[in-house]
Amino acid sequence: xxxxxxxxxxxxxxxxxxxxxxxxxxxxxxxxxxxxxxxxxxxxxxxxxxxxxxxxxxxxxxxxxxxxxxxxxxxxxxxxxxxxxxxxxxxxxxxxxxxxxxxxxxxxxxxxxxxxxxxxxxxxxxxxxxxxxxxxxxxxxxxxxxxxxxxxxxxxxxxxxxxxxxxxxxxxxxxxxxxxxxxxxxxxxxxxxxxxxxxxxxxxxxxxxxxxxxxxxxxxxxxxxxxxxxxxxxxxxxxxxxxxxxxxxxxxxxxxxxxxxxxxxxxxxxxxxxxxxxxxxxxxxxxxxxxxxxxxxxxxxxxxxxxxxxxxxxxxxxxxxxxxxxxxxxxxxxxxxxxxxxxxxxxxxxxxxxxxxxxxxx
Amino acid sequence: xxxxxxxxxxxxxxxxxxxxxxxxxxxxxxxxxxxxxxxxxxxxxxxxxxxxxxxxxxxxxxxxxxxxxxxxxxxxxxxxxxxxxxxxxxxxxxxxxxxxxxxxxxxxxxxxxxxxxxxxxxxxxxxxxxxxxxxxxxxxxxxxxxxxxxxxxxxxxxxxxxxxxxxxxxxxxxxxxxxxxxxxxxxxxxxxxxxxxxxxxxxxxxxxxxxxxxxxxxxxxxxxxxxxxxxxxxxxxxxxxx
Numbered sequence: 001x002x003x004x005x006x007x008x009x010x011x012x013x014x015x016x017x018x019x020x021x022x023x024x025x026x027x028x029x030x031x032x033x034x035x036x037x038x039x040x041x042x043x044x045x046x047x048x049x050x051x052x053x054x055x056x057x058x059x060x061x062x063x064x065x066x067x068x069x070x071x072x073x074x075x076x077x078x079x080x081x082x083x084x085x086x087x088x089x090x091x092x093x094x095x096x097x098x099x100x101x102x103x104x105x106x107x108x109x110x111x112x113x114x115x116x117x118x119x120x121x122x123x124x125x126x127x128x129x130x131x132x133x134x135x136x137x138x139x140x141x142x143x144x145x146x147x148x149x150x151x152x153x154x155x156x157x158x159x160x161x162x163x164x165x166x167x168x169x170x171x172x173x174x175x176x177x178x179x180x181x182x183x184x185x186x187x188x189x190x191x192x193x194x195x196x197x198x199x200x201x202x203x204x205x206x207x208x209x210x211x212x213x214x215x216x217x218x219x220x221x222x223x224x225x226x227x228x229x230x231x232x233x234x235x236x237x238x239x240x241x242x243x244x245x246x247x248x249x250x251x252x253x254x255x256x257x258x259x260x261x262x263x264x265x266x267x268x269x270x271x272x273x274x275x276x277x278x279x280x281x282x283x284x285x286x287x288x289x290x291x292x293x294x295x296x297x298x299x300x301x302x303x304x305x306x307x308x309x310x311x312x313x314x315x316x317x318x319x320x321x322x323x324x325x326x327x328x329x330x331x332x333x334x335x336x337x338x339x340x341x342x343x344x345x346x347x348x349x350x351x352x353x354x355x356x357x358x359x360x361x362x
Numbered sequence: 363x364x365x366x367x368x369x370x371x372x373x374x375x376x377x378x379x380x381x382x383x384x385x386x387x388x389x390x391x392x393x394x395x396x397x398x399x400x401x402x403x404x405x406x407x408x409x410x411x412x413x414x415x416x417x418x419x420x421x422x423x424x425x426x427x428x429x430x431x432x433x434x435x436x437x438x439x440x441x442x443x444x445x446x447x448x449x450x451x452x453x454x455x456x457x458x459x460x461x462x463x464x465x466x467x468x469x470x471x472x473x474x475x476x477x478x479x480x481x482x483x484x485x486x487x488x489x490x491x492x493x494x495x496x497x498x499x500x501x502x503x504x505x506x507x508x509x510x511x512x513x514x515x516x517x518x519x520x521x522x523x524x525x526x527x528x529x530x531x532x533x534x535x536x537x538x539x540x541x542x543x544x545x546x547x548x549x550x551x552x553x554x555x556x557x558x559x560x561x562x563x564x565x566x567x568x569x570x571x572x573x574x575x576x577x578x579x580x581x582x583x584x585x586x587x588x589x590x591x592x593x594x595x596x597x598x599x600x601x602x603x604x
Contacts, residue, residue: 216541216542216545217545227530230530230531236427236428237427238433239427239431239433239434239437240424240427240428240429240430240431240432240433240434241418241421241422241430241432241433241434241436242423242424242427242430243418243420245420256427259418260417260418264551266550267549267550267551267554268550293549293551296549296550296551297545297548297549298548298549298551298552299549299551302549302551302552308416308417309416309417309555309558310551310555321416321555321558321559321561321562322413322416322417322558322562324559324562325559325561325562325565326562328562328566329562329565329566329569332565332566332569332570333569336569336570336573339573339577340573340577342491343491343577343580346491350581354583358382
């Protein structure tokens with residue numbers, strides 16, 4: 001029916017050389033390695049290019065922004081340019097009824113074959129009025145689109161776990177995608193997710209035509225299987241007990257571990273310290289700032305970002321479990337001491353009573 | 363009241379003016395005493411290292427990371443103590459089924475009416491201090507036993523959350539059995555928070571437990587403190603044999 005990826009690229013003016021470069025890059029990011037390039041090329045030459053619908057709900061478009069900054073621009077170019085990105089509010093030229101028609105046609109003509117990429121959470125409170133497109137609520141649109149999808153990818157923390165709009169008190173009832181659809185969802189959390197990770201997931205779906213191996217939270221194991229901490233280049237400082245004590249101190253200058261500055265690396269599953277950002281330039285910890293755990297559920301509520309332990313609910317910003325614990329511990333000691341004093345004051349009376357009773361018994 | 367010349371099961375009048383008879387009762391069997399002291403050492407190690415892991419101090423200083431490993435060692439001690447404590451606790455649960463009547467699991471729950479009455483009695487003795495002597499169970503008193511049961515629940519909670527946190531660094535089956543708790547508690551950050559918070563439960567428990575052991579040694583006058591070393595306690599012969 002439709003063109004293959006190679007045919008589309010050819011039509012758009014890409015050379016055969018560009019195409020092969022694209023195949024090598026795609027094979028690499030999909031985890032097939034350089035030798036998989038031939039396999040990819042043969043797939044892309046024959047396989048009809050898949051239809052892709054990119055939905056935008058409650059989000060800030062940082063996922064899209066991240067995606068277009070991938071390390072292998074040719075892959076992104078090719079994916080955005082060549083793939084049938086049939087519907088995406090941010091990038092499509094069409095608007096209004098035209099855009100709606102494009103969405104409906106894609107669903108109708110590619111039943112069970114198209115890929116849905118969702119950016120943003122879906123508000124469920126008050127009938128879903130907080131996010132409506134073309135007179136329909138985000139949830140209605142999501143259900144329509146998801147019904148006949150071959151695969152659903154939740155881009156970023158909004159779609160994977162709610163992110164900032166689901167932070168307490170979550171006024172719009174923002175809900176991640178996997179809680180609303182009855183199909184397996186590939187969660188790619190992060191605020192935003194790493195461009196190369198996104199690219200790899202898309203390429204994986206297109207090249208191998210299968211869902212990458214996922215963990216229990218629906219995240220690709222390849223990228224979310226280890227903590228930022230496990231592969232952090234500052235890890236040796238952690239084990240040595242060398243910590244940054246305050247911003248801009250000598251230890252910070254030396255690049256010691258940011259654990260005491262509230263770094264969330266030890267509790268955050270992501271590939272930042274391996275893949276890095278902006279074509280492998282750096283990642284937050286390398287730039288001297290702790291990880292804020294943006295790919296973990298509820299990270300906005302786990303504040304403050306610069307404290308290792310969260311503030312204890314109801315005790316103000318600065319009080320951690322340790323502050324509360326110290327107070328309770330001290331109170332216990334004081335109680336025990338007071339008890340000992342009372343016991344000793346009454347000692348003579350108790351001893352006299354015991355002796356009197358024993359006299360009586362014997 | 364001297365107890366120096368008293369033999370097991372053989373009621374002998376005490377010397378001096380107070381002719382009250384006591385008999386020796388073997389209360390804490392060897393496995394129970396071992397459990398207690400292994401648990402005590404493991405818990406102290408767990409609390410100290412756990413606190414340090416949550417709030418590391420500037421203990422040692424080196425110019426470069428490769429020159430020392432003290433924080434790694436602190437964590438290692440925490441993990442080793444945790445394994446010791448878990449298996450020790452498991453052994454105690456087993457002993458709750460095969461041990462003597464003072465070690466039985468049923469003593470930890472106030473199933474019977476007299477146990478519930480004793481809880482009131484012990485509150486009168488310990489908290490209100492209105493009843494400064496009288497009959498209290500030879501083994502665990504009912505209130506202490508029930509509080510131990512609550513600490514067992516905290517033991518389980520710390521074991522589950524601790525293993526869940528440890529599982530990200532381990533491929534062995536035991537810690538990996540508890541990974542399910544992580545999403546339930548909103549990620550590892552939440553797990554770590556609760557795991558750390560309950561450290562303070564143990565600190566408070568230890569303060570109260572040690573104090574009350576001394577207090578009961580004084581109030582009951584029958585060797586509460588020495589019993590956890592030697593296993594023997596003393597019972598008033600005419601007293602209430604519960």
